[in-house]
Amino acid sequence: MEINRVIGMKKLIIGVLILFCCNYIQGQASGMFATASSSSTSVQNLLLYSEQIDNAAWDNSNTTITANAGNDLSGNTTMDRITLSSAWGGSSQGITGLTASTSYVLSFDATRGSSGSSAEYVIYDTSNGWATIANDSYYSSTSTSPVRISVPFTTPSGCTAIAVVPYSGSATGDNFLIGRVQVSVPDKDYVTTTSSKVE
Secondary structure, eight states, rough: HHHHHHHHHHHHHHHHHHHHHHHHHHHHHHOOOOOOOOOOOGGGOOOOSSOOOSSSSSSOOEEEEEEEEOOOOOSSSEEEEEEEESSTOOOOOOOOOTTTTOOOEEEEEEEEESOOOOOEEEETTTTTTTEEEEEEEGGGGGGGGGGEEEEEEOOOOOOEEEEEEEOOSSTTEEEEEEEEEESSSSTTTTTOOSSSOOO
């Protein structure tokens, strides 16, 4: 009896393995082999209205925004044109509830506009008197087609709130197309936000 039970278990295991191999081969051939869906933790965006810079969540006091003025990297018409109404103006948004001394990333799609030869991002520490955490020019990394700009930064000691400016230029009338703006911890995929951030 014991020998028969062992033989029966071996046959069952062999049968399961054969069935798995057949299903795998069929799945590979059809291109529809199932994989686990992405966890919600693979995406994050701490900004609001990430594709609507004309929204009141953004401070546009020194700019004029033309909504949906160009295609982003995914091919959708979500890029907003930011035109400066004063030198070194720019659209900004504040974020609170961050963790001090922690790595984050600011990223966005950018396309050169019709006027201007400069483009800079700025990240401010609004917990400590608007001290600059990071700023640099990225104009040379852009063209008339959209590219993704990615800026790693670390919040200083005591910093739990920041303001981000994805585009600032040097002269009135300068303009750039900006879209799909994201602030997250490293290695998080982009996700669109509206009235709520995605954590």
